[in-house]
Amino acid sequence: MKGTFKGASLGMILGLLLALSPLALAEELAPINVNTADAELLAELPGIGPTRAEAIIAERDANGGFESADDLIRVSGIGSATVDGLRDQVEF
Structure with a gap:
């Protein structure tokens, strides 16, 4: 059970980081x-x-x-x- 929770948590964190990455890239672009x-x-x-x-x-x-x-x-x-x-x- 612990392994499943840990894997799910890691997956959620990774998903969140990937979802937010376009926002970070947009902010870093120079004019x-x-x-x-x-x-x-x-x-x-x-x-x-x-x-x-x-x-x-x-x-x-x-x-x-x-x-x-x-x-x-x-x-x-x-x-x-x-x-x-x-x-x-x-x-x-």
Whole structure:
């Protein structure tokens, strides 16, 4: 009986740690620098994807870097809702 309880307890603890691990990883991710990131990294941002990532790079190449999240509105296909969702995930 003791072995069963011990195994079940260990399983519950391991399950809890695995369930919480995505939260820990999300907190450890550093913001992405929009002025230096490549398209692959930019595409990882929520609401961006490959097409908008390329548009971000084209905009910064054509008109200079971005100074704030609000500057991302310059990019075709990026609106204020997307910018609001990115504020804590990007840096300049």
